[in-house]
Amino acid sequence: MTGWAVFGIVIPSLVLLGAIPVGVDASWEQGTFLLKIRVGPFPFRALPKGPGDGKRRYKFLFPGKDKEEPVRLPLPVLKALVLRGCDALCRAVRRARVDTLRIRYTAAGPDPYETALAYGAAGTAMEGLLALAGGRIAHPDLRADVDFDGGEQSFSGAAVVTMRLYQAVAIGGRFALGLWRDWRAYRKNRKGAEDSE
Numbered sequence: 047m048t049g050w051a052v053f054g055i056v057i058p059s060l061v062l063l064g065a066i067p068v069g070v071d072a073s074w075e076q077g078t079f080l081l082k083i084r085v086g087p088f089p090f091r092a093l094p095k096g097p098g099d100g101k102r103r104y105k106f107l108f109p110g111k112d113k114e115e116p117v118r119l120p121l122p123v124l125k126a127l128v129l130r131g132c133d134a135l136c137r138a139v140r141r142a143r144v145d146t147l148r149i150r151y152t153a154a155g156p157d158p159y160e161t162a163l164a165y166g167a168a169g170t171a172m173e174g175l176l177a178l179a180g181g182r183i184a185h186p187d188l189r190a191d192v193d194f195d196g197g198e199q200s201f202s203g204a205a206v207v208t209m210r211l212y213q214a215v216a217i218g219g220r221f222a223l224g225l226w227r228d229w230r231a232y233r234k235n236r237k238g239a240e241d242s243e
Contacts, residue, residue, distance in 0.1 A: 069145075069208030074201065084208070126228035134221040141213045144183040146206040154193035154200075164199070165192040 071082040081093040153165035172188040
């Protein structure tokens with residue numbers, strides 16, 4: 047009876063925990079990049095760093111003859127890392143939901159011809175972005191303006207991207223497991239090559 051009670055508590059708790067939305071709030075305003083990581087309703091600032099963060103240094107020591115020598119990954123491991131990373135990124139993009147996307151661009155400059163070309167290119171790029179998104183952006187707000195009075199071009203934007211916690215854990219777990227298998231295969235092949243010599 048106790049097992050069923052624990053089962054009835056643990057499983058719904060895991061389901062509710064997995065349904066928690068996690069996401070990224072990113073914005074670029076007046077030359078400053080702001081990045082926040084959200085877990086549920088709670089945001090945590092990642093960039094820019096706070097005033098005291100620049101004093102902290104995190105060092106990861108790897109075994110080796112010289113601790114100061116930079117760590118160089120073998121080419122097969124580096125290739126596997128890149129491929130697994132691209133796969134994880136593609137999966138994250140397919141499963142993520144863009145709640146808000148705001149882009150403001152003002153084309154300006156001393157040459158009216160170049161300014162008009164920049165304005166047209168920006169408008170075309172924004173329309174193409176919406177077409178590629180295929181309705182996956184909940185609240186798109188893209189606007190391009192033009193200033194022929196010789197001002198300076200400006201750009202600002204913000205994006206809010208979310209996914210469920212279980213999706214993020216599944217993508218991260220798949221990446222870590224695949225990378226671990228690639229590392230084991232590399233070690234096995236290397237050991238076989240050394241034994242054959």
